[in-house]
Amino acid sequence: MKLFMRNERNFEKRVKLHLRHGAMMPMMMMLMIMMLMLLRIADASVAATNATCKHATNMWGDPNPNIFYVCSVADQMPLQLHCPQGRGYFNGHGHLGCLPYDQWPACRPTMELVAAQLAAGCNSSESNAKDQPWATLDPNQFYMCPGVNSAPLLLSCAPGKGFVQTVGCADWSLWRRQMQCEAYY
Structure with a gap:
C-alpha cells in the first residue's frame, strides 16, 4: 500500500x-x-546574411535605411528585413525601428526646405533652378524639372542608392557620410 x-x-x-x-x-x-x-509587418525577406549577429535580442540597421536585421533564435544568424515603403530604419534620439521618413529626427532635409523648393517648382525666375535636382524627405527619391515652368518630376534613385543634393544618387555609405547619418543605424 x-x-x-x-x-x-x-x-x-x-x-x-x-x-x-x-x-x-x-x-x-x-x-x-x-x-x-x-x-x-516589416515586409521581411527570408534571406539570411553571411554576417554574424550584432545583438542576440535586438535589431540593428544596415547603411541602406530600407534594410535592418534581427538575429534568428534558432541558428543565431542575422535575418535581413525590409522596412515598408516610405519608412526607413532609424536608431537614435530615442527612436528604434522603421519610422516614416518625415518623422526622422536627423539625416534628412528640413520639411520647410523641401516645401519651399517644391513651391518654387520649375519657375526659371526662382533661384532654385541652379539647385536641381533637389531632395525629398524620402532619401530614395528626388525632384527634377523637365523644363521651365513645368511641374517637377518625382524620380527614384536606383536600388542600393540614396539621393544627396551635392552628389546625386550615391551608394548608401556615401549617403550616410554626406547626410551626417553614420551614427543612426
Missing part, C-alpha cells in the same frame, strides 16, 4: 510539473505568433 501511495505522489508531482510547464506553451506560442506578425 505504501508503494502505491508513493507512486500516486510522484504522479501528482508529474502532473503539477506538466501543468506548470504546459502553461508556458501558450505563452511561447503567443510569442512566436507576435514575432511572425512583426516580420509580416
Whole structure:
C-alpha cells in the first residue's frame, strides 16, 4: 500500500510539473505568433546574411535605411528585413525601428526646405533652378524639372542608392557620410 501511495505522489508531482510547464506553451506560442506578425509587418525577406549577429535580442540597421536585421533564435544568424515603403530604419534620439521618413529626427532635409523648393517648382525666375535636382524627405527619391515652368518630376534613385543634393544618387555609405547619418543605424 505504501508503494502505491508513493507512486500516486510522484504522479501528482508529474502532473503539477506538466501543468506548470504546459502553461508556458501558450505563452511561447503567443510569442512566436507576435514575432511572425512583426516580420509580416516589416515586409521581411527570408534571406539570411553571411554576417554574424550584432545583438542576440535586438535589431540593428544596415547603411541602406530600407534594410535592418534581427538575429534568428534558432541558428543565431542575422535575418535581413525590409522596412515598408516610405519608412526607413532609424536608431537614435530615442527612436528604434522603421519610422516614416518625415518623422526622422536627423539625416534628412528640413520639411520647410523641401516645401519651399517644391513651391518654387520649375519657375526659371526662382533661384532654385541652379539647385536641381533637389531632395525629398524620402532619401530614395528626388525632384527634377523637365523644363521651365513645368511641374517637377518625382524620380527614384536606383536600388542600393540614396539621393544627396551635392552628389546625386550615391551608394548608401556615401549617403550616410554626406547626410551626417553614420551614427543612426
